[in-house]
Amino acid sequence: MNRLWRMAVQALRSLWAERGYAALMMIGLVIGISSVTVIYEMGEGVRSQVVSMMSSMGFGADAFFVASGNRRAGFRRGGAARVLTDKDLSEISRLVNVDLVVPQLSISRDRVSAGARHTITGISGVDIHYAASRRWDIAQGRFLVEADNRDKRRVAVLGASTAQELFPEGSPLGRPIRIGTSPFLVVGVLAAKGFAPSGHDRDDRVLVPLSTAQRRLSKEDKFTAARVNLVDTGQVSETVEEVREILRANHRLGPEVPDDFTIVTPDSILQMVTRQSQAMVAMLTFIATVSLFVSGIVIMNIMLVAVSERAHEIGVRRAVGATRRDVMAQILMESLLVALLGGLCGLGLGMLLSRGIGAGLGLPVAFSLPGFGLSFLFSAGVGLIFGVFPARRAANLEPVECLR
Amino acid sequence: MIQLRGITKIYATGKVTTPALLGVDLDMARGDFAAIMGPSGSGKSTVMHIMGLLDRPTDGSYLLEGQEVTGLSDDGLAALRNQRMGFVFQSFHLLPTATALKNVLLPFVYSPRYPADAEERGRRALTAVGLEHRLHHRPGELSGGECQRVAVARALVTDPEVIFADEPTGNLDRRSTYEVMAILQRLNRDEGKTVVLVTHDNHVGEMCRRVVRLVYGRIESDTVAPQPLDAIALLAALPPREEDRR
Numbered sequence: 001m002n003r004l005w006r007m008a009v010q011a012l013r014s015l016w017a018e019r020g021y022a023a024l025m026m027i028g029l030v031i032g033i034s035s036v037t038v039i040y041e042m043g044e045g046v047r048s049q050v051v052s053m054m055s056s057m058g059f060g061a062d063a064f065f066v067a068s069g070n071r072r073a074g075f076r077r078g079g080a081a082r083v084l085t086d087k088d089l090s091e092i093s094r095l096v097n098v099d100l101v102v103p104q105l106s107i108s109r110d111r112v113s114a115g116a117r118h119t120i121t122g123i124s125g126v127d128i129h130y131a132a133s134r135r136w137d138i139a140q141g142r143f144l145v146e147a148d149n150r151d152k153r154r155v156a157v158l159g160a161s162t163a164q165e166l167f168p169e170g171s172p173l174g175r176p177i178r179i180g181t182s183p184f185l186v187v188g189v190l191a192a193k194g195f196a197p198s199g200h201d202r203d204d205r206v207l208v209p210l211s212t213a214q215r216r217l218s219k220e221d222k223f224t225a226a227r228v229n230l231v232d233t234g235q236v237s238e239t240v241e242e243v244r245e246i247l248r249a250n251h252r253l254g255p256e257v258p259d260d261f262t263i264v265t266p267d268s269i270l271q272m273v274t275r276q277s278q279a280m281v282a283m284l285t286f287i288a289t290v291s292l293f294v295s296g297i298v299i300m301n302i303m304l305v306a307v308s309e310r311a312h313e314i315g316v317r318r319a320v321g322a323t324r325r326d327v328m329a330q331i332l333m334e335s336l337l338v339a340l341l342g343g344l345c346g347l348g349l350g351m352l353l354s355r356g357i358g359a360g361l362g363l364p365v366a367f368s369l370p371g372f373g374l375s376f377l378f379s380a381g382v383g384l385i386f387g388v389f390p391a392r393r394a395a396n397l398e399p400v401e402c403l404r
Numbered sequence: 405m406i407q408l409r410g411i412t413k414i415y416a417t418g419k420v421t422t423p424a425l426l427g428v429d430l431d432m433a434r435g436d437f438a439a440i441m442g443p444s445g446s447g448k449s450t451v452m453h454i455m456g457l458l459d460r461p462t463d464g465s466y467l468l469e470g471q472e473v474t475g476l477s478d479d480g481l482a483a484l485r486n487q488r489m490g491f492v493f494q495s496f497h498l499l500p501t502a503t504a505l506k507n508v509l510l511p512f513v514y515s516p517r518y519p520a521d522a523e524e525r526g527r528r529a530l531t532a533v534g535l536e537h538r539l540h541h542r543p544g545e546l547s548g549g550e551c552q553r554v555a556v557a558r559a560l561v562t563d564p565e566v567i568f569a570d571e572p573t574g575n576l577d578r579r580s581t582y583e584v585m586a587i588l589q590r591l592n593r594d595e596g597k598t599v600v601l602v603t604h605d606n607h608v609g610e611m612c613r614r615v616v617r618l619v620y621g622r623i624e625s626d627t628v629a630p631q632p633l634d635a636i637a638l639l640a641a642l643p644p645r646e647e648d649r650r
Contacts, residue, residue, distance in 0.1 A: 006513060017501035316497040319458060320558070321486020321514035323479045400459045403493060403570075 011333040015341075021302050022338050028295020029342030029382060030349060033375045035288040037350025038357065039281055040371025045354075045364035050270060062233050063133075064265040066092070066243060067225040070258060083222040084247075084261070091246045092228060097239045100229040102127045105213045105222070112206055114166040114177045121162050123179055123206045125213025131157075131190070133227065141173045141188030148187075148209040154216065156184040160192035161203035177206075182216045184208065236265055292378060295342070296386035303335050303390035307397075314394055315402025324395040331391035332384060339383025340376075347375050405565065405598060406432035406455055411464035413450050413621075424450045425461070426621040432600060434565070437592045437632070439609045440602045442618035449570060451618065452602045456489055456568040457481045486514050490559025492601075494571035496551040498543040498558075504530060505539045508557045515562070529557035533587050549580025556587055560597070567591065569601035573608055579642055585611050585635035611635050 015022045068083045084103070093101040105125035112121055130136070131143045139160065148155050156177060163172050163186075172186045193202040214221055230239060240263050247261050307314070314327055322330075351367075358365035413425040424447045432438060432455070440448045453459035454466065457473065466474050473484065485491075490511075498507045508526040512518050519525065530536055533553035543551050552572060559567050569588065573581040585608065591597045601612070609615050611633045617625045 003518070006518070010513070013501055312495075312497050313499055316491075316493075316499070317510070317514070318482065319456070319485060319491045319493075319497075320511040321482050323482045323514075325479075326482075326514060398459070400453050403458070403497065 007330060007333050008337065011330065011337050014334055015338055018306060021306060022341075025295070025299045025302050025335075025338045026342030026345060028291050028298050029339055029379055030346040032288045032291035032295055033343045033346025033379055034350035034353060035284050035291065036375050036378065037347050037368075037371055038354040039284045039288070040368035040374070041351065041354040041365050042358065042363060043281065044366040044368035044371065045358060047270065048366045049364045063227055063229045064236060064240060064263060065225060065227055066247070067262045067264065068223070068260070070260055070262050083220070083224060084226055085222055085250065088247055088250050089223065089226055091250070092226070092243050095239060095242050095246075097231050097235050097242075098228055099231045100129075102129050102133060102227040102229070103210060103223040104130070104225045104227070105210055105218060106224045107213060107217045110180050110217075112162070112166065112177055112179050114172075114175060117166050117168075119162060119165045119204075121159075121204050121206055123208065123213070123217065125210040125217070126207050127210055130207065136193070137191035139189045139191040140171060141186070143188055144207065144209050149211045152211045152215050153209060154182065154184045154212055155187045155209065157188040157190060157207040158186055159190050159201075159203040159205035159207075161201050162206055163189045165204075179206065179208070179217065236267065240265060292382055295339075296382045299335055299339060299383065300386040300389055303331060303387060304393065307331065307390050307394045311397060311402040314397055315399050318397075318399035319403065327397075328391045328395035331394045332387045335387025335390065336380060336383040339379045339387075343375050343379025346379070347372065350375075405434045405436075405469060406430075407465075407467040408451075408455070409465045409467075411451070411454060411461045411466065413447070413454065413459070414462045424621055425454075427464070428618075428621070428623055430455075430616065430623065430626075432566070432598060434598055435592070435596050436614055437589070437599045437612050438601070438614040438616055439612035440600065440616045440618065441604060441606075441609050442624070444604070445620075446618040447621040448602045448618050452568055452570055452600060455600060456491060457485050458491075482514070483516075486511055487562065488565050490562065490564040490567040492552070492555045492559050492567065492569035492572045494574040496543070496548075496555045496575075498551055498554055500543050503540045503542055504535060504546070504554045504557075507543070507554055508561050510558060511562045525561055526557075529561040530554070532560065532591075533557045534583075547580070549576055549583055552576060552580065552584050553587065556584065560591060564597070566598040566600065569599065571602055571604070573603065573605060579639070579645070581605075581608065582635045582639040582642070586639060589635050607633075611638075
């Protein structure tokens, strides 16, 4: 360890003595590693934004969604058989890896009125777990409770915007509203969440008990979506397949018929986001790879020049007792350190750049540990791999020839 | 201490083979002070490189303290150079970026164990060559004579049995030549170090107790001078330096 440390110090001293060369060797790595850093930090930022968005939808890694309809296959939601039935859900809930199925019923947007005021908004029949699982806080009153669902009570919880629209003055609690023609009573108001990145107002909504929605609004014992909570999150894909089989069997879909439902997993959303940024990532990765390769070649050539320029030094070191391995280790240490220093500079520059770009474009940026590790490994790898050839050449010099 | 028997060295470059040594038998006793002389191409440097384990003979036997060393591995030779030998070269070969002291400590970097008192020993070696006031100067800030004295300090810091010097005064003026030779003579006389140096300067040869002459890869003569010149006396006889006179 002590010897390694002394070697590192000596290598740094040599590099400092040849700082012009060292700077030249580092340029390529600075460019390469800063691109990698930008890629990873921007990617990590987007990913963490998506993850936080998903978790605000109650979408952790421990659950996936089943929605009726399949827009890509041309099945609209809610059509004759394009819904989830009690049978579907109870069969899903009997799967070994399924902990809990939280069904939901979205009713097409409808007129909601309070006295003379009215608005058009989306109405959902939801379970009592809905608020907690989707991170909704209650601003006033209460959320739906078990008794609401059991007794099919005609109670409603309003989103903040809807509450503002219908009751610009005074508390909406305890006030009557009409959904379509059915009368309901307001028992609570959700805390505001603001606009989603897609631009739609997340506070524009009315929630009613699921059973009430089935009885009074959709007039069917069916659901439009369900959240499936898992026991073992390591088996998401297996469980998704089992759910798909149940639904295809229950919906009597022939082998050639596409799914009339959509299963959305956290992975599939992430994949979608990733796919969108893949072109940019591919380009930057290409730049990074090329510049890393080029910088490796530059390092190799400059080290070769340095080795022949320093033949005397190598000769003296051999004369006073350095073995071939010592000489090899010294040259490798120098190329490793120059590469690591270059990588470190690149990392710093990349972090500055990605924060600059992020601030300029309003994109999130997050420190990426894998990006950091990758930069570190890449620069160390470039230094070691491209240092081998010069180091071997130095080690194979004969002391007598060096000292001439 | 050193016993060369039938040492030959043939350089093969492509199809041309150049014989450098054609069967050299040479002994060096502990405490010898020998100059190896001869015209260029006579093989004098080659003999020294082989004795210094910097080069391998093509044929022949080399016993160092009774141990055959021609069959040793590169690493084995490096360890022997590190622990038993010191080297001084014509063009000093100091590391330009390191201070005098750091240069002197270089052999310790390759010792099996870096001694705890390395720095103290480095100071002592530099004091022995009269450079205790130049510890932290870099080679560029030193005169040629001072550089060569740093090199001598580097050669003796590990307390080797033998010091090999290849044209140690070849790049030095007269005064520096005497200074370096005075140091080598003192090391030989007071500390019993074996000194083997290569030179083409007859005057330097006159300061050595033994002179081995090579011609065309063979030993032509091996003579002992009963009264070699004393470098300190020669130094004292020089006219005073400009800066000393002022």
